[in-house]
Amino acid sequence: MQPLSSTDPDRIGPYRVYAELGRGAMGRVLLGAGADGRLVAVKVVREWLVEDEEFLARFREEVRKSRQVSGLYTAAVVGAGPDAPVPWLASEYLRGPTLDEAVKAAGPLPEAAAIRLAAGLASALASIHAAGVIHRDLKPGNVILESSGPRVIDFGIARAAEGSDLTRTGALIGTPGFMSPEQTRSQPLTAASDVFSLGSVLVLACTGTGPFSGASTLDTMNNVVRAAPDLSGVPARVRALATRCLAPDPADRPTPAGLLDLIGPLAPSSRPWPEAIASLEDEQQRRIALLLDGVEEHPTRVDTGPTMVTDPHRPTWVRPPEPGPTATPPVRPTPRPTPPVRPAPDPNAQARMGAGAAIVLVCAVIAGLVWYADRDSEVEEPSSDYTDSETYEDTWTTSEPGEHEVYVQECMWDGYDEAECEVSWGSDPSYTWTGQLYGGGPSERDVYLDECAADGYSDEECESSWYADPSYTWTGELF
Structure with missing residues (x-):
């Protein structure tokens, strides 16, 4: 199952299409759904066959006969557009x-x-x-x-x-x-x-x-x-x-x-x-x-939920346990040694010393509170910046298969093994699978044109006959 390209239509007849199920020389098969939501397989004819009146007549006959086939072991035809600009045939999806x-x-x-x-x-x-x-x-x-x-x-x-x-x-x-x-x-x-x-x-x-x-x-x-x-x-x-x-x-x-x-x-x-x-x-x-x-969603999905982001260039913050309330220890007077016998001290000098000690103690308590406040602010900042406001975007991207993959897939769908298809890819100058293997030496086309010219026909007549002749084998008769 392959995604559709930007050039593919959204609808084929009454069916909306979602993906490609397979392809071959005559057409592509797409996964679609009708108005009732039931899945169908929609076969679409190749563009280059739309101008082939004989092929279109065969396709109409195919549609008519396929509608008559029924049974438990076949895929029932549920719709068709044999006269549409690009003819199609829809059958039940198996x-x-x-x-x-x-x-x-x-x-x-x-x-x-x-x-x-x-x-x-x-x-x-x-x-x-x-x-x-x-x-x-x-x-x-x-x-x-x-x-x-x-x-x-x-x-x-x-x-x-x-x-x-x-x-x-x-x-x-x-x-x-x-x-x-x-x-x-x-x-x-x-x-x-x-x-x-x-x-x-x-x-x-x-x-x-x-x-x-x-x-x-x-x-x-x-x-x-x-x-x-x-x-x-x-x-x-x-x-x-x-x-x-x-x-x-x-x-x-x-x-x-x-x-x-x-x-x-x-x-x-x-x-x-x-x-x-x-x-x-x-x-x-x-x-x-x-x-x-996910068919109705935008191809870019945005997760708006909480997201953990690790930045290798930013230091890791470790948050310590929240400190509990601590009681300020009582201020105890510092014991003083017994002074030598001196004259009695000046009472005013003692009062000035007591006031200075109280000022120093108050400054120490304020400095401690400021230090704790700054430290908490530093710990909280990364959590706020990196947890609550960051989101990430997960973008779905799809890649179209390359020419080589498409060529080998189409070749194998036509019944050839992988080794033959790989050899043909290396020898095919057009790099486009047309139902014909290339393997070195003269191609079927070259042989056909040479034999046609040997019978007296012009190059233009032989070229036209090559593209019209489904057998790709010169029989002496122009098509």
């Missing part, structure tokens, strides 16, 4: 980490939790397919582990199962490593493609890595098409399910209903996930509470 976040933070799922995950995903696909929709991007990042069970999100690249002229042959849409072989080849898809993706998700949930992971994206896609899945480390019961789902031939894969029959009935559980995953949901709840509880 509390919990994604499967990808959970495995990275808490480790692979035990067998019992993985079986419960398989049953939840099969139920979700049954609801999605019943609405005539193929998800096309079922992956760990699109599965939320709620306390009640798994939920499937993001129909961002879903299509109507009955087909549409909006889906172009040759377009490659999905996440490498979790696509079916027919999807990787850009062939027509059926609901069985989502079942293949479910099998790959189960393997990652149990091992921390996908069954077709390779050293690069191209290696991974090649493994999906040609290699047998790596099921080492998958518990026996889960391996039996994953093997059926990962059959190369779509006709050999079970339907979601058939998969539920293979799993059998499960006992209800109030805590379906390990404690380490439940703690991730608790942390998410804490962050949301902090965000929403």
Whole structure:
């Protein structure tokens, strides 16, 4: 969860937005709330797609089909603005980490939790397919582990199962490593493609890595098409399910209903996930509470209560106990030695000596009182200056993530591992993630433009075709 920038709007449609939950190549997902205070996840389309009429037509179709999907294991659509200046789609906000976040933070799922995950995903696909929709991007990042069970999100690249002229042959849409072989080849898809993706998700949930992971994206896609899945480390019961789902031939894969029959009935559980995953949901709840509880306050908080301040450059004052009342000791006459026999003293001289002694005694008492008064004043002064009138300011500051962090995050959200994203960052001259890895050598764009020019087209025609062609692969035809 990231704070919004100063350029972000306060509202999307009827929803006030508070933070960014995630982002991808097609759009951003923001945390919002309606007039009734209920939290929602608002997906906002990227600005550069607003002028793409074909994409907007697909988005309208997505909104129409997503409204028909219902069930306990999907996120219900609660509002949409497909014709707004910046199109958006709002669905209920689901509390919990994604499967990808959970495995990275808490480790692979035990067998019992993985079986419960398989049953939840099969139920979700049954609801999605019943609405005539193929998800096309079922992956760990699109599965939320709620306390009640798994939920499937993001129909961002879903299509109507009955087909549409909006889906172009040759377009490659999905996440490498979790696509079916027919999807990787850009062939027509059926609901069985989502079942293949479910099998790959189960393997990652149990091992921390996908069954077709390779050293690069191209290696991974090649493994999906040609290699047998790596099921080492998958518990026996889960391996039996994953093997059926990962059959190369779509006709050999079970339907979601058939998969539920293979799993059998499960006992209800109030805590379906390990404690380490439940703690991730608790942390998410804490962050949301902090965000929403302070949303109306000024970002600078001032504590006006009593404050203790220590100044290292000022001497420490130690206040002694308050002195109690002391009685002035009686003045006793000083015994005098017996004088020698002399003539009788002058009576006036004796009177003058007695008056002088009384004056000296009075001066001593006054000096003592003044000394105590000054000493008390010195002790009280620091307490008054440093306790009653000082306050401190605690200023919340936020820092925007740097270009490197944003690039690597967006790259990983698209399904690439961190090492690939780091290499791409160092090789990408634009420093902006566009859904394409850079890794040294000629880029896909360079290859595309060279092959296009070799077929006799001008540089301008080839450039325009590169940006319009979603497959990023030259096939001899301009887009």
